[in-house]
Amino acid sequence: MTEPVRLAKRVAALAQCSRREAEMYIEGGWVRVDGVIVEEPQFKVLDQRVDVDPDAQLEAAEPATLLWHKPAGVTSDEARALVHAETRSAEDPSGVRLLKRHFSRLDTLLPLPDKASGLVVLTQDWRVKRRLEEDFDRIEQELVVEVAGKLAPHGLALLNHGLSFDNYALPPIKVSWQNENHLRFALKRIAPDKVERMCNAVGLQAIAIKRIRIGRIPMSRLQPGQWRYLASSDRF
Structure with a gap:
């Protein structure tokens, strides 16, 4: 009886390439077993049909960065279960080929409070992580906050500059009325988790907080729970 062999060995024979090149084809999502993409070179095959995409490219799989519209009430840990192939936005303009490996070992950057919603960055890419961590003081985040209550005298000016928490003076920011109940x-240089406390300090209650932009990356038309890839042309 013929013994099963590693998929990489079968692909190497089919494509007449080295074992390492076969592994790159597989890891890049270019190989199907009985019509189903398999990304694990160690996958065992016996008499299944194995096909290599005629457009296959010998490129190492790049680490992925996902831009996700976090629904209100969802924790960062719960994101792992909500971010998968089926929740990718149909309007994703990135052109990135979806791979199963893109959903593992994702770090959550610039996290939002659990009750807040809006744009969140999930990444495997150490370059993106370093950029957002090291340049936190220079990257602007835009939020829309639904509020209730009566604004204290000079409250808007205080929100822009003048509040202090725990003996620390908050840096100047830009706060303005979007309409009668949204700021x-x-x-x-201020994390979103300070916003509720800032509102409380001037007589307002933050009913809902939504982040709609990080640096030059807008949330755009991403619906709650949907995600898209960070494209090579995107810059924070």
């Missing part, structure tokens, strides 16, 4: 915050 627009453009923050630098």
Whole structure:
């Protein structure tokens, strides 16, 4: 009886390439077993049909960065179960080929409070992680906050500059009324988890907080729970 062999060995024979090149084809999502994409070179095959995409390219799989519209009430840990192939936006303009490996070992950057919604960055790419961590003070985040209550005298000016928490004076930011019950915050050097406390300090209650932009990346038309890839042309 013929013994099963590693998929990489079968692909190497089919494509007349080295074992390492076969592994790159497989890891790049270019190989199907009985019509189903398999990304694991160690996958065992016996008499199944194995096909290599005629457009296959010998490129190492790049680490992925996902832009996700976090629904309100969802924790960062719960994101792992909500971010998968079926929740990718149909309007994703990135052109990135979806791979199963893109959903593992994702770090959550610039996290939002659990009750907040809006744009969140999930990445496997150390370059993106370093950029957002090291340049946190220079990257502006835009939030829309639904508020209730009566604004204290000079409250808007205080939100822009003048509040202190725990003996620390908050840096200047830009806060303005979007309409009668929504404020627009453009923050630098302040994490979104401070916004509720800032509102409370001037007599307002933050009913809902939504982040709609990080740096030059807008949330755009991403619906709650949907995600798209960070394209090579995108810059924070």
